[in-house]
Each structure stands twice: as structure tokens, then as C-alpha cells.
Amino acid sequence: MASSIRQVLYLSRVAQDVDDQSLKRIVAAAQMNNRRRDVTGVLAVGDGIFAQILEGDSNDVEQTLIRIRADERHHDVQMVLDSHTSARSFDRWSMELLMDEVSAKLAEGVFCGERFPDELVQHLKTQHSQDPVCWSGDLRAMALSS
Ligand SMILES: Cc1cc2nc3c(=O)[nH]c(=O)nc-3n(C[C@H](O)[C@H](O)[C@H](O)COP(=O)(O)O)c2cc1C
Known part of the structure; x- marks a missing residue:
């Protein structure tokens, strides 16, 4: 299983005091740590829900x-998924x-048990294949200015 990549998807509720500045800090730390451990993935946020996919070596993903x-x-x-x-x-x-309405809607549906996670994963994969710039204007401006 040397070439096996572990891929997990979890959902969570965003804490009340998390704003764009906090999101920027989360993503900056995540990118720095993940590069070091060769972990890749996506963090979608919307309607008070995080949906994150992490992939990499099983132990690195676990840590x-x-x-x-x-x-x-x-x-x-x-x-939600661990494979x-x-x-x-x-x-x-x-x-x-990613801050897009479709991710938010799909994540909410999965949280409520009304939708299957595959639909959300497929949507996120499509976003990756298109490599869009989805950050909100403010967030992106903050990221670029620091
Ligand atoms: C929704 C969410 C997603 C996160 N994603 C990652 C991630 O992908 N990688 C990571 O190292 N930390 C991530 N973090 C941050 C960790 O919880 C933690 O703050 C960070 O890893 C600590 O890094 P440090 O030891 O370098 O301070 C995330 C936090 C939240 C709230």
C-alpha cells in the first residue's frame, strides 16, 4: 500500500466569532503545515459550515x-468519508x-442527512479542476497585502 493516499472529508460548524481575518489565519497555518507534510485538500466554508477534504499519507492526515x-x-x-x-x-x-454557494448548500444537505457526500466531493473536485479564485474580495485583498 506504499502509494495509497488517505482521503477524508469532515463537516463542522463554524464557531461564532470566526470572521474573514480568522479564516485567513486558519488557511495560512493550514497551507504552511500541509506543505511540510505533503497534505493537500480543500476547505469550503459557507452558511456557518466548514467542509474539509484532507489527503496524504495516512499518519500525516491523522496528525x-x-x-x-x-x-x-x-x-x-x-x-463523513475516510477512504x-x-x-x-x-x-x-x-x-x-472555497466560499461558494453550491458548496455551502451541499455541505448543509450532507450535515442534515438530506444529501449524499459524493455530490459535495464531486463539486469540490470540479472546482479544483477549474482552479478558480473563490476568495471573497476582502479576504483576498488581506491575503495579498500580508
Ligand atoms: C476548519 C479548520 C481547518 C483547518 N485545517 C488545517 C489543515 O488543513 N492543516 C493544518 O495544519 N491545520 C489546520 N487547521 C488549524 C489547526 O487546527 C491548528 O490550529 C494548526 O494546525 C496549528 O498549527 P501550529 O502548530 O503550526 O500553530 C484548521 C483549523 C480549522 C478550524
């Missing part, structure tokens, strides 16, 4: 998840932040 679970900037962490694949789906993203 990352332990830190993420302990983070008070979100709660109600719900693991192994032969190739990464988000190989160009150390951790990309």
Missing part, C-alpha cells in the same frame, strides 16, 4: 486531524479556501 479536532474555531466535527485512493484529487492545493 493533522487531531490538531483540527482540538481547534475551538469550529465544533460538531462530523467525519484510500491511488491518486490525489487536490494535488495542486495545499489547502484552498
Whole structure:
């Protein structure tokens, strides 16, 4: 299983005091740590829900998840998928932040048990294949100015 990539998807509720500045800090730390550990993925946020996919070596993903679970900037962490694949789906993203309505709607549906997670995963994969700039204007301006 040397080439096996672990891929997980979890959903969580965004803590009340998390604003664009906090999101920027989360993503900056995530990108720095994930590059070091060769973890890739996507963090979608909208309507008070985080949906994150992490992929990489099983142990690296596990260590990352332990830190993420302990983070008070979100709660109600719900693991939705945990599987192994032969190739990464988000190989160009150390951790990309997506803020789009479709992700938010799909994530809410999965949280409520009204939708299957595959639909959300497929949507996120499509975003990766198109490599869009989805950051809100303010967030992107903050990121570029720092
Ligand atoms: C929704 C969410 C997603 C996060 N994603 C990651 C991630 O992909 N990788 C990571 O290292 N930290 C991530 N973090 C941050 C960790 O919880 C933690 O703050 C960070 O890893 C600590 O890094 P440090 O030890 O370098 O300070 C995330 C936090 C939240 C709230």
C-alpha cells in the first residue's frame, strides 16, 4: 500500500466569532503545515459550515486531524468519508479556501442527512479542476497585502 493516499472529508460548524481575518489565519497555518507534510485538500466554508477534504499519507492526515479536532474555531466535527485512493484529487492545493454557494448548500444537505457526500466531493473536485479564485474580495485583498 506504499502509494495509497488517505482521503477524508469532515463537516463542522463554524464557531461564532470566526470572521474573514480568522479564516485567513486558519488557511495560512493550514497551507504552511500541509506543505511540510505533503497534505493537500480543500476547505469550503459557507452558511456557518466548514467542509474539509484532507489527503496524504495516512499518519500525516491523522496528525493533522487531531490538531483540527482540538481547534475551538469550529465544533460538531462530523467525519463523513475516510477512504484510500491511488491518486490525489487536490494535488495542486495545499489547502484552498472555497466560499461558494453550491458548496455551502451541499455541505448543509450532507450535515442534515438530506444529501449524499459524493455530490459535495464531486463539486469540490470540479472546482479544483477549474482552479478558480473563490476568495471573497476582502479576504483576498488581506491575503495579498500580508
Ligand atoms: C476548519 C479548520 C481547518 C483547518 N485545517 C488545517 C489543515 O488543513 N492543516 C493544518 O495544519 N491545520 C489546520 N487547521 C488549524 C489547526 O487546527 C491548528 O490550529 C494548526 O494546525 C496549528 O498549527 P501550529 O502548530 O503550526 O500553530 C484548521 C483549523 C480549522 C478550524
